[in-house]
Amino acid sequence: MRYTLGQFASHAFLLALAFIFMFPFYVMLVTSFRAPQELFTPEFNWLPQTFTGAHYYIESLTATPVLTFMKNGVVISLGILLVQLLTAIPCAYALAKFEFRGRELLFAIVIFALTVPIQVPALPLFLGLNAIGALDTYFAAMMPFFLSVFAIFLFRQSFKSYPDEIIHAARLDGMSEWAILWTIVVPGSVPAIAAFSVFSLTSHWNDLYWPMIVIRSNELMTPPLGLAYFADSESGENYGALMATATILTAPLMLAFLFAQRQFIRGITMTGVK
Known part of the structure; x- marks a missing residue:
């Protein structure tokens, strides 16, 4: 009976946390179907x-280049992720499996770099x-994130748990380090790579700070920048279309997370166990 009550309490707590985290998404979705006169009523329904139907979604897709924003988000997020994997994986492997002078100092620098914000x-x-004329380009939006110290740290933890005997056997068979x-x-480290991929894609898809600095043209706007289309200094925000656009732009991330959920959870747990 005590075990059953403990299970009930833990599940009730987790359900309460799930409600707290999911409630803003629910409000976003419901608001995208509300009539304008319902948005500022004192009571919450x-x-x-x-019910406005798909009116705001049609307005979002026709009045603004939402598909262009999504394309830019895909290009920038996937481009950053690809370069991050190509640079972080060899660095993490060297820190995890090679013995060389200054290795611990180099890893300490990696840890310190985690504390430096963009x-x-x-x-x-x-x-x-600006000096090389690269502003307002995909390269400008991606370049500061090509090297991820968080990826190096995460992969290093994963690679350290990989059996040295297998690597030694491969070396005896004449395989190169690459x-x-x-x-x-x-x-053998796919879960850790999948976990980092979810972190990276989510972070750079939702990033507003850096694209707002280096992106000027509407053709290169990322999803967060595209939401500014619905701000009007005279009539105010078009909240219905804004929430519809936010729903459209959020859906790919949620689908990607659901697709990689198992690998994501395995990656997080495995990198924390030596």
């Missing part, structure tokens, strides 16, 4: 009193990109 080097990066890394170690 769980369902729309006047706002710190933002001005020098902006001036450098072949060992990409054909043996990386396939």
Whole structure:
């Protein structure tokens, strides 16, 4: 009986947390179907009193280039992720499996770099990109994130748990270190890579700060920048279309997380166990 009550209490607590985290998404979805006169009523209604159908979604897709925003988000997020994996995986493998002077110091620098936010080097990066004429390009939106110290840390923890005996056996068979890394170690670390991919894609899909600095043209706007289309200094925000657009832009991330959920959870748990 005590075990059953404990289970009930833990599940009730988790359901309460789930409700707290999911409630803003519910409000976003319901607001995208509400009539304008319902948005500022003093009482909260769980369902729309006047159902507008797909009106706001049609307005979002026809009045603004939402599909262009999504394309830019896909190009930038996937481009950043690809370069991050190509740079972080070899670095993490070297820190995890190679013995060389200064390895611990180098790893300490990686840990220290985790504490540096993008706002710190933002001005020098902006001036450098402006000097080479690279502002308002995909490269400018992606370049500061090509090297991820968080990825190096996460993959290093995963690679350290990989059996050294397998790597030694592969070396005795004449395999090069690059072949060992990409054909043996990386396939065995898919959960950690999937977990980082979810973090990276979510972060850069939702990033507003850096694209707002370096992106100027509407053709290159990312999803968060595209939401500014619905701000009007005279008539105010078009909240219905804004929430419809936010729903459209959020859906790919939620689907991607559901698709990679199992690998994401495995990656988080495995990198925390030596």
